[in-house]
Amino acid sequence: MKFRPCIDIHNGAVKQIVGGSLADEGNKAQDNFVSRQDGGYYGSLYKSRRLTGGHIIILNPAGSEFYQADVEQAHKALAAFEGGLQIGGGINNENAAGFLDKGASHVVVTSFVFRNGEIDTHNLELMKRAVGKQRLVLDLSCRRREDGYYIVTDRWQKFTDTKLCPDTIERLRDSCDEFLIHAVDVEGKAHGIEESVAQLLGGIEDMPATYAGGIASFEDLEKLRDLGRGKVDFTIGSALDIFGGHMDFDEVCAFGK
16 A cells, blocks of 8 residues: 555646546636645655556646646656656547656556547557557546446546446556556545545456555544555545645655655
């Protein structure tokens, strides 16, 4: 059970948001914290603690007026911790290699692979050809419906028809190096984890998986460890003191080791 740090970038700044509040129209989001530091600061911080495998997420779409500023922040983080961070947000087969060249260890993909509500096997093959299975992370971020959790795309705004379940995981596991799952309904709220999602991830054998969403205490981490059978890595954002929260960053680092 390893701590995977994050760098979320929106409107040209490193920040923490309430995940379900994100909207492309007007580049809107409910901010929990907007940092005075740039991406390079956080990249250097994570490198100093040897926190490999964290992720950068660009939260504006490519057509946004802020997208290029987001990318510049991401490049600063990648330069500060070359080979130590993954990157997601608008990744496709055409731009992925450029981020790897800038120092990303992996690219994180959702929307390009889940199209029109389903798994797009053609686009998945394009991604595998572009970067290789060993450098591809599939983001299976999900939101709840009446009958379970469904993968969401386009910065968590659109439901797919693909249910997050053991069959979906089994279908995708041979196409990527690891999974990243944001429980979007609790993302950024620091009110506790989605226990059903954590338990599902604990059933994944011989494959790295990272859970993000709602962690607000060391009790939550203990619960995640139990439900995830000690195998599920974790991300904390808004609850960390480096992002204005109350959980001590160094204590979390120690727990994650």
